Amino acid sequence: MFGKFVTYLVLSLLIYGRALGQDGSFAATVDKDKLTLGDQLEITFSLNGTGSGNGFQPPSFNDFLTLSGPNQSTNMQFINGSMSSSVSYSYILQPRAEGKFTIGPAFINYGGKKLQTQPITIVVTKGAPQQAQQKGGSSNNQDISKQIGDDLFLKVSVDKTHAVQGEQITATYKIYTRINVVNYTLSKVPSLTGFWSEDLEVPKQIQLTNETVNGKQYRVGVLKKVALFPQRSGTLEIDPMEVTCVVQVQTRRRSNDIFDQFFNDPFFGNVSNINYKVRNESVKISVSPLPAADVPANFNGAVGVFTMNTWLDKQQTKTNEPVTLKVKISGRGNLKLLEAPGITVSPDIEKYDPKISDNIANQGDLVGGSRTFEYLMIPRHPGQQKIPAFTFPYYDIEKKKYVSLTSPEFQLDVQKGNELVTTGATGISKEDIKLLGEDIRFIKSENLSLSPRGESFFASPAFFVLSVSPLVAFVGFVFYTRRREKVLGDIVGLRNRRARKMAQQRLAIARKFLHAQKKEEFYTEISRALWGYIGDKLGISPADLSTDSVRSALTARGVSEESLTKFLSTIEQCEFARFAPSSDSLKLDAFYTETLELISGLEDHLS
């Protein structure tokens, strides 16, 4: 320390000397040239002279991280009417790696000259628990850490080491000290992976309490308090926090120099402030998962103890006038992780994403308060709308089971607003839009005939009568024509049908004559029967009847030559016998039978 001081003194004297000696001096100074990784270094380039310079060009600080700078400061003095000024540019640097580095010269234009600084060599060593000791004091490092030993340590305490996923764990970082701590900075904040963390409030001014650990009394201060919500199950680690403390230690000097001993007295400030890093041991938390059974369908990971309140700001509204549905979930738990409960409303109501506002009111160390979701809803169509009940499920940390909070159902009476009903823009053609402005066509004032309602000619009795009557008429017509035909019509057909009957009648007469032994009449009647029969059958009129015409007609009908010959010979016999002298009755009898056989044979052929 003393050495450093001397160095500074010499250096500054030199600079001063140069400043005095020449008009305008430009120099670089560092607050230390040996440092550890993680330490900070301040380098200052100062220009002393009677005027100001320009075009300051800093060296490159490639091996360092520029934490701050350039910070420019100007100082002016008037001494005996002459002005002197000093301009300084300072940077705060942090080494990137260990080793020996040279900071190159800086340049500035001053009074037409370009001034430059001397390069500075910096030695960076690996981080030791402490350093900052200057030359000659390095042998003290271990001493100091030994000296501090367990007089200063950091400890994290948790309220529980077993928790379910999402349950709050409070971690308290405390510093225990038996020595003077002038200042401290949290140099490494725990990353707390696996947790969602929420800093709990600790007094700005550390309040120290006394605590006895292992028989030693410590002053204890709470540095940090965190509420942790484990986000996954398994073993999670609360990783250590690192605090850099500036502690006051008495520098013990080995030398027995009276002068030194004198200055060893704290009164003379022979106490040095050193940086001392402390870190706590990490703590393991075992997190068990939430029960897998009976998980509500829309469970979103809310864990804690909650209540839900819902309000609809009005029960009556008009179309396109918004209503607000507020859902307030209050209690304790991982409030900031709460997701908005899913609310489904009818498509007639336009629902927007909720506005979320939190009111965190921690109850001691327990994170709690309320989270409010404000749903803006705009009914687009009139009618009795309802906002159905919805549920907010959470895992109740006290009851150790899932609980679903259910909202009431809201009725919303939507009146028709003044504005034109919004027509869904889809599906309207340009033509339709044009039509929308048109007026309807005027009422009809012509052809005002009215008809009784619900009656149609179709299926009426008249209809059935009119549609069945043509069929009846047709059937009637057919019958009528048939009849007429019978009466007037077809003589040929009639004769044909009657031929046999007539022949039989004539034969019956002939038979009478046979019995009466009237030979001449008998033959006449037989002849008539035959001629008549054949005439009727073949449709030949009596005038045209002759042996030749019968022969050709019968041949045409396909009657055999034998039958034809028999027929013709019978007729011939008749003619001949009529006028021949008497013959006996036996012969007549046989002739009669022959004729009967002939007719029935012809009947088979001709019918």
Next chain:
Amino acid sequence: MSKLWFALLVLLPFAAMGQEASLQFEQANGLYRSGSYEKAAELYEQILKNGYESPALYYNLGNAYFKVQNIPAAILSYERAKRLAPHDEDILYNLRLANLRVVDKIEPLPQLFVFEWWGSFVTLLPSARWSIVGIVALWLAVIGGAMYWVVRGELARRIAFLISAMMLILTSVAFVSGMQRYHAEQNAASAIVFAQSVSVKSAPDAQSTDLFVIHEGVKVDVLDTVGDWKKVRLADGKEGWVMISSIQLI
């Protein structure tokens, strides 16, 4: 000729009452012209209640409702007018205008062209006209048949047979069309939504899931009835159940 005969036959008993209704109709039209649409609508409704109808009556009633911004009632009346006179330009135009005021825009499903043709063919004439056409054609068919029976010449017989056959086909077409039209006229297979907004349910039960929401003025086809519930189908093919109170049959 036969139409006149039919008109006489059917209308004669109502002639006296019809006189009064016609007067009322004129009176209502007068009210409409003077701008008192609500009163005109009331009077038109009165005529309907007395048991009369005509496309013009429904059309004018629809106009009156349209003027007082009662769109679903206007659409219902136009649809009823259209049912009686499916090809009336004025009815179709005003119905289209009224439908533009309906919130829901429903894209109708495309129909097979054959059905579309048949549909527009059937609606060419009301059932009464179809039956007259059928009856006349039937008479002609019978006369043709009689000619066929009677005439002797080969060509004349052929012509008579051809006429008779063609008329018989026309008769069956006319009667089938008439039957379809009659069915459509008598049984309201469609309805108009009157409730301002209706949640169409998946089942005839108030507790069942909401499928979709339709609004006043939408035309639906009624497919089935269970208690107070009607199964309806939208023009785009969506189906569901609504309370009977929320719709009015055309």
